[in-house]
Amino acid sequence: MRNQEIADIFTKMGTLLEIKGENIFKIKAYYKAADNIRALAEDIEQVKNENRLSQIPGIGAAIEKKIIEWLDTGHMSAYQELIKEVPVSLLKIVEVPSVGPKKAKLFFEKLHVKSLEDLKKAVDGGKLTGLEGIKEKTIENIAKGLKVVAEGQERMNLGIATEVAEEFLSLLKKLPEVKDISVAGSLRRGSETVRDIDILIESANPKKIMDYVVSLPQVQNINAHGETKSSILTKDNVQVDVRVIEPKSFGAALLYFTGSKNFNVKLRQIAMKKDMKVNEYGVFLVKDGKEKCLASKTERECFDVLGLPNIPPELREDIGEVELFGEKKIPKLIEAKDIKGELHVHSTWSDGRNTIAEMVEAAMKLGYEYLAISDHSERLKIAGGLSAEDLKKKKKEIDMLNKKLKNFRILFGTEVEIDSEGNLDYNDRILSEFDVVIAAIHSGFEQSPEQLTRRLVRACQNKYTHAIAHPTAIHIGKRQPLNMDFKEVCKAAVDHNVFLEINSFPVRLDLNSSNVYFARSQGVQFVINSDSHSIDHLDYIKFGISIARRGWLRSEDVINTLSVEQLLKKIKK
DNA sequence: GCCGTTTTCGGCCCGACTGTTTTCAGTCG
Secondary structure: OOHHHHHHHHHHHHHHHHHHOOOHHHHHHHHHHHHHHHHOOOOHHHHHHOOOHHHOOOOOHHHHHHHHHHHHHOOOHHHHHHHHHOOOOHHHHHOOOOOOHHHHHHHHHHHOOOOHHHHHHHHHOOOOOOOOOOOHHHHHHHHHHHHHHHOOOOOEEHHHHHHHHHHHHHHHHOOOOOOEEEEOHHHHOOOOEEOEEEEEEEOOOHHHHHHHHHHOOOEEEEEEEOOOEEEEEEOOOOEEEEEEEOHHHHHHHHHHHHOOHHHHHHHHHHHHHOOEEEEOOEEEEEEOOEEEEEEOOOHHHHHHHOOOOOOOHHHOOOOOHHHHHHOOOOOOOOOHHHOOEEEEEOOOOOOOOOOHHHHHHHHHHOOOOEEEEEEEEOOOHHHOOEOHHHHHHHHHHHHHHHHHOOOOEEEEEEEEEEOOOOOEOOOHHHHOOOOEEEEEOOOOOOOOHHHHHHHHHHHHHOOOOOEEOOOOOOEOOOEOOOOOOHHHHHHHHHHOOOEEEEEOOOOOOEOOHHHHHHHHHOOOOEEEEOOEOOHHHHHHHHHHHHHHHHOOOOHHHEHHHOOHHHHHHHHOO
């Protein structure tokens, strides 16, 4: 799919036009088109071939023409013209905190600054001094910003973000001034990656809280320190924004700061049609130039007066949830309590840190009814892959443990390698012994799209395969997802009764929520696993559940919400 | 550049903080 690359071009064009000083609404049109293409569930090339591009919201005649040109010829003349005027390297400069399009333009025109290196030289050489609107403090902030960029402030995965947020929440909760507290932003929406952490606090005494936040030992740099809003950078380079809200508008603020941005825009548009206005202080009726607050205390009240149901944070992406909620078509989403067991955890038999017995004990504490111990297969030597001989011993251990257990079943599983041709790493006789066979790719990521697709399709066709683990093999921050035809893989999964995994391990989070949303539309069924390598990892399942919810999954779309008997019946080939 | 139950023009979501000003522009979310 070329959706991402086209969306990226339009995002770039938006920013370049901003630097150029174009009409703000034209710029927004490019951003909006990029957003909608990125969120598109189907292949844009197919949409083009079926002449439906203009049906995508935010795509009119001009942008449609540009998309067609790009898909047909591999270049876009409007983009080429634009980067002649505004060097594409300026995009790096607006990424520097406290430098936006206006300053980028100023530095480019007055100092010929075209790259981060140029900017650094200009700052170090004192060249910024004397430019209009630039004084000591601004220069200092830009110097700091350059440092942050140099240290690579990337998006962190959901696991790291959750950890940092929990640390701050537990510290702040101790303050007597804090009446209520919640995370907001993409973290609350359960997004796979998070850029910064938003924390909202309900309190009538903001000053004390603000002073406390900026004085914490975790703070490396104070970006802002206001009366109700402060922003800090931790020593681990994580940006944490804390806002204090008056009790009467906590709900409205939570709604506002949870976003997403596009969801908020949609809410305001709905409000406008009803002569209302939404901001972080409440939902207001606007009449004869006067405003009357209709709701503000809780999110639910705000949704109520807008005529909407209580939309869960994970769904607030403006990909149709608002409209469908109006028609009562949104499914009842899966919840943590629906999970009855897991099919993909490791033990000391391969590269896990805990024994089968220890893993089982931890799983029972979570209220699970079963656990498949799916260790690596022979070929993956680096992770202690099991030989045929090892498997016999492991099976014996599981049988023995199962005899002792009441109301819990250990399943004999494997995470078996898919080789470069799509064959599985054990022969049929061995595969037939397992209760659960999960096939996975751990090597050969750089094959051609055709090879990768064929590999995954063949793995699905194997009559012993029950599920595909971490189907795109993404490693957040390190490895791109496999470049393959995901639609084909979904089709093979459906045709051969194979379940696709939502792997909850924080560096994987694979499938991601857009994959899930798309796969669901293709009729795929799922399994949510933690891929635990120790008892501490079992808790990661919560991230997989967030992704499932963001992909609109119900409990019946996920096989490990079934009892063990139902599960074994369902996966039987 | 997009869009339309005011449909081919005239709108297009809202506010806090900072640094520069002395009323506001730029940045950010």
